[in-house]
Amino acid sequence: MTKRRLIQAINDALVEEMTRDERVILFGEDVEISLFGDTRGLAQRFGPARIRNTPICEALITGMALGAAAAGHRVVAHMMFANFTYTGFDSIANQASKLRYMTGGQARLPVTYVAAYGGGRSIAAHHSDTPYPLLMNLGGIRIAVPSTPEDAKGLMKACIRSDSPSFFLEAGGRGGEMGEVPEGDFVTPWGQAAVRRTGGDVTLVAIGSMVKLAMAAADVLCNEHGIHAEVIDPRTLVPLDEACILTSVEKTGRLVLVDESRDRCSAASHIAAIVSDKAFSWLRAPIKRVTVPDVAMPYAPNLERLVMPSVERIVGTVKSLSDKRL
Amino acid sequence: MTPLHHATMPPASASEILVMYERMLLIRRVEERLGADFKAGHLIAGVHLYSGQEAVGVGVCQHLGTDDWIASNHRGHGHFLAKGGDVRAMMAEIHAKVTGVCRGMGGTMHVADLGKGILGANGIVGGGISLICGAAFSQSLQGRGSVSVAFFGDGASTQGVMSEALNLSALWKLPMIFVCENNLFSEFSRSDTVVAGRIVDRAAAYGVPGVQVDGNDLDAVWEVAGQAVRRARTGDGPTFIEAFTYRMAGHVEAETGFLQGAQYRSSDEVTAWAERDPIRRCAERLVQRGQASPEQLAFIEERVAAQVADAVQFALDSPPPSPEQALKFMFA
Numbered sequence: 001m002t003k004r005r006l007i008q009a010i011n012d013a014l015v016e017e018m019t020r021d022e023r024v025i026l027f028g029e030d031v032e033i034s035l036f037g038d039t040r041g042l043a044q045r046f047g048p049a050r051i052r053n054t055p056i057c058e059a060l061i062t063g064m065a066l067g068a069a070a071a072g073h074r075v076v077a078h079m080m081f082a083n084f085t086y087t088g089f090d091s092i093a094n095q096a097s098k099l100r101y102m103t104g105g106q107a108r109l110p111v112t113y114v115a116a117y118g119g120g121r122s123i124a125a126h127h128s129d130t131p132y133p134l135l136m137n138l139g140g141i142r143i144a145v146p147s148t149p150e151d152a153k154g155l156m157k158a159c160i161r162s163d164s165p166s167f168f169l170e171a172g173g174r175g176g177e178m179g180e181v182p183e184g185d186f187v188t189p190w191g192q193a194a195v196r197r198t199g200g201d202v203t204l205v206a207i208g209s210m211v212k213l214a215m216a217a218a219d220v221l222c223n224e225h226g227i228h229a230e231v232i233d234p235r236t237l238v239p240l241d242e243a244c245i246l247t248s249v250e251k252t253g254r255l256v257l258v259d260e261s262r263d264r265c266s267a268a269s270h271i272a273a274i275v276s277d278k279a280f281s282w283l284r285a286p287i288k289r290v291t292v293p294d295v296a297m298p299y300a301p302n303l304e305r306l307v308m309p310s311v312e313r314i315v316g317t318v319k320s321l322s323d324k325r326l
Numbered sequence: 327m328t329p330l331h332h333a334t335m336p337p338a339s340a341s342e343i344l345v346m347y348e349r350m351l352l353i354r355r356v357e358e359r360l361g362a363d364f365k366a367g368h369l370i371a372g373v374h375l376y377s378g379q380e381a382v383g384v385g386v387c388q389h390l391g392t393d394d395w396i397a398s399n400h401r402g403h404g405h406f407l408a409k410g411g412d413v414r415a416m417m418a419e420i421h422a423k424v425t426g427v428c429r430g431m432g433g434t435m436h437v438a439d440l441g442k443g444i445l446g447a448n449g450i451v452g453g454g455i456s457l458i459c460g461a462a463f464s465q466s467l468q469g470r471g472s473v474s475v476a477f478f479g480d481g482a483s484t485q486g487v488m489s490e491a492l493n494l495s496a497l498w499k500l501p502m503i504f505v506c507e508n509n510l511f512s513e514f515s516r517s518d519t520v521v522a523g524r525i526v527d528r529a530a531a532y533g534v535p536g537v538q539v540d541g542n543d544l545d546a547v548w549e550v551a552g553q554a555v556r557r558a559r560t561g562d563g564p565t566f567i568e569a570f571t572y573r574m575a576g577h578v579e580a581e582t583g584f585l586q587g588a589q590y591r592s593s594d595e596v597t598a599w600a601e602r603d604p605i606r607r608c609a610e611r612l613v614q615r616g617q618a619s620p621e622q623l624a625f626i627e628e629r630v631a632a633q634v635a636d637a638v639q640f641a642l643d644s645p646p647p648s649p650e651q652a653l654k655f656m657f658a
Contacts, residue, residue, distance in 0.1 A: 057490035063456020071464035104429030163658030
């Protein structure tokens with residue numbers, strides 16, 4: 001094991017995959033200089049045939065990635081901020097998610113769209129969206145949302161080696177977080193959640209950067225309230241490890257979902273629907289969602305803190321269940 | 327408009343013109359049969375027919391091989407057949423059969439055969455342009471001299487992605503050919519009411535050579551396409567071809583139903599364009615030049631008729647997809 005920052009782990013994965021397979025190419029806006037650091041140094045190492053700055057033209061980038069993949073490359077298309085995928089959404093919603101199905105299984109499309117998502121940095125609503133609910137609804141897109149440097153590396157490799165289009169969503173501004181990363185080549189499996197902490201009183205399912213908050217909340221619940229929370233990190237939303245979540249709910253009877261997307265049709269509401277459908281008889285309390293209210297992300301830091309999920313809100317939500325039902 | 331600087335190509339050989347003639351005729355007879363079958367209630371969905379535009383697809387694709395890619399639009403049957411797609415598999419696809427080229431999952435607006443370099447017809451106007459730009463980028467990196475062609479209409483020329491692709495393909499000198507089939511209508515709107523200026527002039531703004539051509543003249547299309555393909559193969563970058571043509575059928579075969587008598591073009595206009603029928607012009611030239619006899623052409627006509635009848639019968643005899651197929655193919 002070595003200590004790596006999350007953004008370094010992504011960079012390591014890109015270097016290793018580009019070294020391992022010369023068909024891997026990467027393009028996007030300012031990827032050569034790299035705003036976030038995830039693609040830094042790749043241009044010097046691999047040259048313009050493998051990594052290249054594009055003009056600012058998201059509608060073209062998202063479709064080009066698919067065409068280049070169909071013609072034989074394995075493509076990483078860096079979209080920078082997740083909001084910018086909306087400008088290029090035609091090729092994601094109409095082509096990437098559907099081409100394989102519409103061609104009767106002909107299309108093999110190894111494309112990884114990389115984007116930074118989420119709020120918390122006062123960069124307001126055009127740079128802070130969490131788009132995985134939209135992507136989940138498209139059907140044909142795999143979605144990886146890593147919370148640790150280890151999974152960031154393993155899931156980036158899983159995306160690049162996938163023959164289906166995938167989104168690799170990195171939590172914006174949290175690339176500096178440190179963690180242990182195993183030595184050597186490893187791939188994080190699709191659809192396999194990680195149980196980050198075990199507990200018997202309540203299940204917390206937290207997505208991406210929310211895992212850190214859920215873990216902190218679990219500490220508070222344990223130390224101050226004697227409530228033992230189990231924390232589950234789905235790691236990939238499509239496919240979703242339903243079995244892991246259902247098994248935990250069978251044990252705890254309570255479920256709180258922590259998701260930084262807007263509440264309406266969020267990943268949290270989707271998971272809540274699955275659990276109420278398949279595990280209703282095990283539930284001892286209503287399923288609760290800690291999400292962002294249905295607003296655009298505010299700029300003012302005090303308001304942004306208010307709408308983003310927080311340790312306090314998670315603790316309060318769990319306590320509201322436990323106070324009544326424990 | 328930036329002129330093409332290549333020397334005039336030697337004219338196509340008689341045998342090559344006959345191959346193109348037969349392919350144009352196949353497209354026409356397929357489309358006529360589909361139009362008739364739709365009107366008779368034998369098709370499950372409206373079809374966008376390529377009749378009248380055959381010289382563009384065929385004249386361009388004659389220069390392409392299996393390693394070259396094309397992307398097409400909603401009016402895609404002609405491009406599919408021009409690039410060597412199988413007529414049986416296309417007909418079965420249109421009839422939603424499991425033997426269809428996309429196993430009945432895509433249908434008339436989405437015929438695709440990736441093994442033959444056909445990235446597919448596309449229901450999104452302009453949707454194929456970005457895909458083919460990516461294929462061209464991949465080809466430029468592979469360095470084998472393959473090229474990519476985007477077929478789109480005057481309607482797609484107003485989509486932003488066309489300008490984005492002109493910019494990037496020019497900058498990166500991609501082996502890409504833009505083929506804008508200007509059939510004078512964006513769906514039901516006359517192009518001069520929705521398109522400003524000359525479409526070909528967009529190319530000049532990016533330093534991309536652009537050429538206008540009579541899209542109903544097979545010889546002319548074949549020549550400019552040949553020059554564009556040669557430019558692309560030798561690494562000189564993209565070319566933009568604006569081919570003037572006309573769709574002899576409407577936008578979609580279902581339109582008489584939903585337009586309820588509303589007119590968007592005159593019968594005089596349709597008649598005038600029928601005078602410029604690309605297939606008849608080609609046939610007349612073949613005979614005038616002594617490159618084919620009327621008997622030879624009649625023989626080709628018979629062969630094509632048999633091929634169309636066989637394709638339709640194949641489609642009708644094929645089974646629909648199994649229910650399990652509804653949940654397949656989303657992921658590799």
